[in-house]
Amino acid sequence: MTQGGTTQPMEPSTAAPTSSGEPLVVVQDLVKYYPIFSGLFKRHIGDVRAVDGVSFVINKGEVFGLVGESGCGKSTLGRTLLRLLPQTSGSATISGEDIFAKRGKDLKQLRRRMQIIFQDPVGSLNPRMPVSDIIGEGLLAQADGTNQWKNRKTRDERVGEYLEVVGLRRDYARRYPHEFSGGQRQRIGIARALALSPDFVVCDEPVSALDVSIQSQILNLLLDLRREFGLTYLFIAHNLSVVQYISDRVGVMYLGKIAEMAPVERLYADPRHPYTVALLSAIPDADPRRRKRRLVLKGDVPSPANPPSGCRFHTRCWLRTQLGDPEICSTEEPALRDLGGEQFTACHFAERINPELIKVAAAGQSLVDTSDASDDAEPVSAAAPSA
Amino acid sequence: MTVTLDRPASDAPPRADILLDVQDLRTYFHVMDGTVKAVDGVSFSVRRGETLGVVGESGCGKSVTALTIMRLLDIPPAEIASGRILLEGKDILRLPEEQMRHLRGNEIAMIFQEPMSSLNPVFTVGNQISEAVELHLKVKHKEAVERSIEALRLVGIAYPERRIKQYPHELSGGQRQRVMIAMALSCEPKLLIADEPTTALDVTIQAQILELIRSIQQKTGTALMLITHDLGVVAEMVNDVVVMYAGRVVEHGTVDEVLLQPKHPYTEGLLASIPSKGMRGQRLNVIKGAVPNPFNMPKGCNFSPRCPYQFEPCLDLDPHVDEGGGPAAACWLWKQAPGYSIPARLHEAQVRAALRAAEASQVEVSPVLAVEAAEE
Ligand SMILES: Nc1ncnc2c1ncn2[C@@H]1O[C@H](COP(=O)(O)OP(=O)(O)OP(=O)(O)O)[C@@H](O)[C@H]1O
Ligand SMILES: Nc1ncnc2c1ncn2[C@@H]1O[C@H](COP(=O)(O)OP(=O)(O)O)[C@@H](O)[C@H]1O
């Protein structure tokens, strides 16, 4: 099958492609706020700062993993990049073209190039549409003089082709979503995204709702397709083992900001942000001989409507505690610093992390949830339920 | 060994160390399209103060097993077609509803995957815990409130005096799960059933909740039946494991036996599918296909359409296990099928699997199953 896109190495490489590769997507100071309104007159009383000044580069052909706890802004970031949500400020380009400036015909063209695969294989497919329409819908929306998508037969041909690409049978096109298992539905979602020959795909938790046996089928498929069609992925997930397996580089998000970003081997072998250390420490390991003393983060992510001062992580930071609560943590926001080897970390004390200190911190922790004990405050009411 | 499969219901006196003994349980649902045999001949037991892990893909009958033990299913459409559930030797399937209500909460408590749906949104957290305490422990309101505060403190909720006045929606997912645990433990049950207690939570919050459950178990000696599909959680939390597939127990053993030397091809496949850093750059192992349609169960071995080792007897003989004790697997590779002998190449496959398991203990790579993808 022929398709637009660059040629890719035949094997997903284990060597981390670096940000010295050829950039496809460049994001600069991206901000996305959700306004909070209140009262009879819908006064604007504040903002949920879901994405609050994020910059990164995704190279052509790479998988850029994005991790972080629920509500830290991963989906908002992905959707804003795809123009499914209006951005508040900042810029983003794909192949050098301004994503946010596109209008009309150009915007339509842009939408073809950038697609999304959702987490929920049930909720993201219209139950009243046969698979042929679910996949064909996007084609029809792209119909114009340069292609044949107005023609039902051409569309159906394409749908059949892509069902086969994702490992389903052509004749499934006539069936409805409820006739499929979760893994098959996710394949349909992937076929829908790929039928338009995109070159950039946001995968928003594409395997989170699937059992491990089905998850591995879908991960294999995503990697095969990347190779076959030269795709570039922004891969959002909260399962750190999945991200480690699939990503070339990884960004760790906390409360709307990037806390750390590095090539995958480096991030997992030598995390330099205390939040990354805690996330990695929390992964349960299926080998009973490797039971470990975990470093357990206290409490929840604070409300993004009212993020902590200074370093946003300071209310839960074990490193700060170990260092005797240095004042700078709560007064000065740490910049994303270049630590060499393409590792960038937003912590004033990144160099102080070492295995011994982590062990001491893990041994000394208590299990009391102190998420809002510090300020005696009532819980901040969220503006809207998380997407 | 504590778990045994498919034992015929016996009238032998209960063993003192066994708290819960489930024997040949069958729970069916009669629905429009036919009968779903959600649980179809399941046996296992839970020892006092210990943790039993129940694992398997979604839809394989884990929750229905738990709900049957709690007697929380509507009958009809559900039917308990056979079996006994012995709690300290007495069959709770035969208890009148009134006694059962007393038992729920007092002796067995359950926490669910989605804590929000099991808390009542219109009552405060304190109200809900103290009501449970009053009902079960028959204490005065004032004492019940004090006990609620104590329970919240036990699960690590800061400022419990203030928390009890809040409503469920004012709490985060992790805090709600803590409240559920507080409620479940407020009456000091002998057995806690936790159905995917951390599946809806972030890893960080999962780590908090698992640490919490473990520390409370150490303090109170409560036995735990932990249902999960996360083998990592199993490795960290449990003593014994039962692996369920399509309404059946297909393998049981201690956690080390099951995770380090899996016997059933299904267990082996589950373990091999977990992505690990050693697998980077390679295709992941998969279990081909998906869980069978409950209205159209394969003949012979349930797992045969997905099994890489399938051989002649698998297609028409059911390998359901009947050993009394010891680790066991419902698979013809592990027992002699009448009239068949295991082909040499299958023995070979097992030797290889064992070697791989040994290897995996040095290197971090999970055993490799040469199975191809594709769902058809
Ligand atoms: N439409 C919306 N209106 C207001 N606030 C929103 C909206 N969508 C998301 N938010 C808020 O923005 C923040 C970031 O949400 P987002 O969905 O991007 O998080 P996420 O990292 O994808 O989380 P998850 O892991 O749960 O998917 C959250 O606090 C969320 O409640
Ligand atoms: N109330 C019900 N009515 C009909 N079928 C049900 C009902 N509850 C569960 N089932 C079916 O029983 C089987 C086992 O379900 P369940 O125990 O929830 O699986 P698990 O908890 O292992 O994911 C599934 O096929 C499911 O669809």
Ligand code: SF4
């Ligand atoms: S800057 Fe301070 S609070 Fe922030 S992560 Fe580093 S040590 Fe922790």
Ligand code: SF4
């Ligand atoms: S009985 Fe046969 S088909 Fe079933 S698991 Fe064993 S080898 Fe596979």
Ligand SMILES: [Mg+2]
């Ligand atoms: Mg999201």
Ligand SMILES: [Mg+2]
């Ligand atoms: Mg369940």
